[in-house]
Amino acid sequence: MPRSVTFERYSLSPDIWQGILAEEELIRRFGQLFRVNNLFGDEGERYGFVNCIFQDGLVAGYFAHEGMKSATDYDINNIPLTTVSTPFAHILFAIVLETGQVALQSTRITDFVDLNLRQMRTAFPNAIVQMLNLAKYPVARLYLEKDTLRLTSENLYSLFLTYRTTYLQVVSLAGRQVPSYEDFKIFNPRVDEDIIFRQIFEEDLSDGLNTIELKTDENGDLRNTATAKLAARVGDVNKVTAYVKSDTEAITLTNQVSDDFVTPVSSDTETISLTRQDVERLRQAITIKDSIVIIAEDLRETPSLTDLPLFRNLRSDDNES
Numbered sequence: 001m002p003r004s005v006t007f008e009r010y011s012l013s014p015d016i017w018q019g020i021l022a023e024e025e026l027i028r029r030f031g032q033l034f035r036v037n038n039l040f041g042d043e044g045e046r047y048g049f050v051n052c053i054f055q056d057g058l059v060a061g062y063f064a065h066e067g068m069k070s071a072t073d074y075d076i077n078n079i080p081l082t083t084v085s086t087p088f089a090h091i092l093f094a095i096v097l098e099t100g101q102v103a104l105q106s107t108r109i110t111d112f113v114d115l116n117l118r119q120m121r122t123a124f125p126n127a128i129v130q131m132l133n134l135a136k137y138p139v140a141r142l143y144l145e146k147d148t149l150r151l152t153s154e155n156l157y158s159l160f161l162t163y164r165t166t167y168l169q170v171v172s173l174a175g176r177q178v179p180s181y182e183d184f185k186i187f188n189p190r191v192d193e194d195i196i197f198r199q200i201f202e203e204d205l206s207d208g209l210n211t212i213e214l215k216t217d218e219n220g221d222l223r224n225t226a227t228a229k230l231a232a233r234v235g236d237v238n239k240v241t242a243y244v245k246s247d248t249e250a251i252t253l254t255n256q257v258s259d260d261f262v263t264p265v266s267s268d269t270e271t272i273s274l275t276r277q278d279v280e281r282l283r284q285a286i287t288i289k290d291s292i293v294i295i296a297e298d299l300r301e302t303p304s305l306t307d308l309p310l311f312r313n314l315r316s317d318d319n320e321s
Contacts, residue, residue, distance in 0.1 A: 003265060003266075006106045007103040007104060007105055007106060007260065007282075008105075008106050008146070009101070009103055009147040009259040009261065009286065010101075010103075011100055011102065011144070012102050012125060012145075013100065013125070013142045013145070014145055017099075017100035018098075018099070018100065020139060021137075026137070027057055029135060030097060030131070030132070032054060033131055033134055034053075034059045034131070035054055037050045037051070038127075038130070038131060038134070040126075040127060040130045043086075044068065045067075046088075047064065047066065047120075048064060048127050048130070049061055049062070049063060049093075049127065050090070052274075055279050055280075056283075058094060058097065058282070058283050058286075059094065059095045060094040060095075060278065060279045060282050062093070063090070063092075063123075063124055063127065065089050065119070065123055066086050066087070066088050066115075067087070067088075067112040067113070067114055068084060068086055068113040068115070069084070069086070069087060069112055069113065070113050071085075091109075091117070091120060092105040092274075093105065093124070094279070094286060096286055101287070102144065103282060103285070104124065125143055126142075129142050146259075147259035148256055148257065148258060149256070149296045150256055151255050151296055153236035153237045155296075155299040156240050156253060156254075156255065156299075157237045158299060159240050159242055159244075160240050160242065161223070163243055164223070164243045165221060165222045165241065165242045165243075166217075166220055166243070167215045167216075167239070168212075168214045168215075168231070168232060168240055168241075169211070169213045169214075169237070169238045170231040170232055170235040170237055171211045171238045172235050173205055173209055173212065173231065173235040176205060177234075178201055178202040178230070178234055184230075186198065197230075198230070201227075201230055214227060214228050214231070238255060239252065239253070239254045240252070244295055253295070253296060257296040261285050261286075263281050264281060265278050265281070265282075
């Protein structure tokens with residue numbers, strides 16, 4: 001029965017990787033090396049690749065790293081007896097050799113004296129360097145670059161303006177200038193209410209109001225509320241929950257969008273083996289971007305806010321006298 005496994009997406013030295021395996025024949029020859037187990041390093045600290053499959057340009061299997069475990073027991077006289085062992089920890093991995101896209105299992109490495117997941121991530125590109133050396137493609141150093149999208153507050157403001165929003169977090173409000181009635185109308189054409197609300201909001205900012213979190217029920221829309229419209233206009237939008245793909249499924253975006261993914265894998269770390277079906281699932285998960293990531297990438301390409309139709313509506317149609 002497949003189990004759900006969380007993977008983190010990385011790129012393997014994106015500035016140099018494609019120049020290393022520039023031809024299909026080189027990819028094939030390099031991938032073939034993973035079909036046998038390869039361990040590097042000194043006894044007690046060895047690391048490398050075991051039980052891997054090379055299939056259509058993708059390598060998947062287990063990255064193994066030796067570490068120390070210490071256990072204490074007591075004899076019949078209650079004297080402590082400590083035993084030390086150096087077993088291997090294993091995490092699943094996959095590499096698309098043509099692009100250098102990497103997926104590494106995100107899991108806890110426990111009970112080791114001198115080994116954790118961060119150290120295994122650090123050792124992983126070093127092991128790839130060793131494999132390249134075996135293939136006679138000498139490379140001095142490789143590194144993993146985390147695939148994390150960064151969004152600006154303006155990107156998130158665009159999301160708020162464009163889609164029905166049920167949650168909004170705005171930060172860095174204290175000390176900000178509230179726009180004049182002529183620049184940004186809230187209750188138009190109810191001018192008196194607009195000016196009074198603006199004055200109250202400005203006084204709150206003067207008193208140190210710095211962060212606002214607003215939430216509606218699942219059928220609401222914060223774009224229709226005066227507080228949300230003015231807060232988002234004045235401060236930095238930090239988090240948004242909006243209905244983008246459909247009116248029944250909400251997504252939440254912050255200024256950092258993780259590119260991690262979860263996919264079913266039929267193997268476990270006791271059998272230490274993958275099926276070809278597992279490999280194909282991993283290929284699809286690595287190469288097909290999650291819809292949230294696609295939306296985030298689209299937001300990064302968003303034009304200036306004043307060019308957005310909805311922003312123009314806020315400044316004109318909705319604010320006409």
